[in-house]
Amino acid sequence: MKCLGIESTAHTFGISIIEDKKEIATASHTFTTEEGGMIPMEVQKHHLEFKDKLLKQILDESKLELKDLDLISFSKGPGLPPSLVVGKDFAVKLAKENNVPLIGVNHICAHLEIGRMITKTKDPVFVFVSGANTQIIAHEGGRYRVFGEALSIALGNALDKFGRIIGLGFPAGPKIEQLAKKGQLLDLPYVVKGMDVDFSGIITKAEQLFKKGVKKEDLCFSLQETCFAMLTEVTERALAHCDKNECILIGGVAANQRFCEMLNDMCEDRNAKFYPVPLKYCGDNPIMIAWQGILEYKSTKRLEDLEKVDINPVWRIDEVEATWY
Ligand code: ATP
Numbered sequence: 001m002k003c004l005g006i007e008s009t010a011h012t013f014g015i016s017i018i019e020d021k022k023e024i025a026t027a028s029h030t031f032t033t034e035e036g037g038m039i040p041m042e043v044q045k046h047h048l049e050f051k052d053k054l055l056k057q058i059l060d061e062s063k064l065e066l067k068d069l070d071l072i073s074f075s076k077g078p079g080l081p082p083s084l085v086v087g088k089d090f091a092v093k094l095a096k097e098n099n100v101p102l103i104g105v106n107h108i109c110a111h112l113e114i115g116r117m118i119t120k121t122k123d124p125v126f127v128f129v130s131g132a133n134t135q136i137i138a139h140e141g142g143r144y145r146v147f148g149e150a151l152s153i154a155l156g157n158a159l160d161k162f163g164r165i166i167g168l169g170f171p172a173g174p175k176i177e178q179l180a181k182k183g184q185l186l187d188l189p190y191v192v193k194g195m196d197v198d199f200s201g202i203i204t205k206a207e208q209l210f211k212k213g214v215k216k217e218d219l220c221f222s223l224q225e226t227c228f229a230m231l232t233e234v235t236e237r238a239l240a241h242c243d244k245n246e247c248i249l250i251g252g253v254a255a256n257q258r259f260c261e262m263l264n265d266m267c268e269d270r271n272a273k274f275y276p277v278p279l280k281y282c283g284d285n286p287i288m289i290a291w292q293g294i295l296e297y298k299s300t301k302r303l304e305d306l307e308k309v310d311i312n313p314v315w316r317i318d319e320v321e322a323t324w325y
Helices: 040-062 081-098 107-119 155-165 173-180 200-211 216-242 257-269 286-300
Strands: 002-007 012-019 022-030 071-077 102-106 125-129 134-140 143-149 246-250 273-276
Touching: 002 081, 002 286, 012 040, 012 081, 012 286, 022 040, 022 286, 040 081, 071 081, 071 107, 071 286, 081 102, 102 107, 102 286, 107 125, 107 134, 107 246, 107 273, 107 286, 125 216, 134 216, 143 216, 155 173, 155 200, 155 216, 173 216, 173 257, 200 216, 216 257, 246 257, 257 273
Parallel strands: 002 071, 071 102, 125 246, 246 273
Antiparallel strands: 002 012, 012 022, 125 134, 134 143
């Protein structure tokens, strides 16, 4: 089955064509800034500017025509509404013009399922840590259940916010990881409430220390150590509670080597296995949207009504019936 997937929940606009599990062509472009953050209307402008160029690029590369496709899949949510709308409108236009069935999928499910497909895991605990999401998830009783999550700001956004404060530009995560290599540990608030975590106070404290002249390197190291330890603790409890022995880390923050190392150590200690997901599939990417489209279509035959398609910016993972699992 050939499926074209469109990703546009946040900073990345991407299009991919896959045939079952095989990638045929992918093109994407990510909004970045030197200073300031991700301003939704600027991100929308970026996506509108790139969508046609990216489509042409993958059609040229794949030597396919749109009418050769069996399915078009797009990210319906959750995400930034101005970004989601660009992907949805583009997907509807392509589906109508080429008479191809359309399915809208949950972006977080797509992250989880590409992780499971690539690592060939059966039933892992998912540590999903991206810009806008921080959730520890496992599949129980026909649905994905959120066992723990960030109560205020997600970890990626928290790192980006701190990066903005100390002048690192966007995205800050990779730069924080580099600076952390030269830092030493300071005391920052470690906030785990039940199975949930809270990063907002840590960022406030780090900002106060920065203003008092504490070195960026020490703050970056301490921020990483504290936040990753909080999430590792909750992940360990989710593994124990669900009696699972596989763990995968997905989302943009999965690029962080130190975080992978901490999760790997914890898994080794309890005879579970940690599966790193290759970087290409960790962050927002359109391959995962195409794969989720195929999985869901094959399992449910659900399709969008092209006259009523809408986005769902606040679509939670635990609202999705994971019939394909
Ligand atoms: P979502 O999937 O929730 O819509 P998102 O669109 O913001 O999230 P992702 O591409 O999954 O995007 O993740 C981007 C985030 O990952 C950014 O916050 C970025 O700072 C962070 N990030 C990227 N690389 C690293 C790294 N090496 N260490 C820590 N964080 C990182």
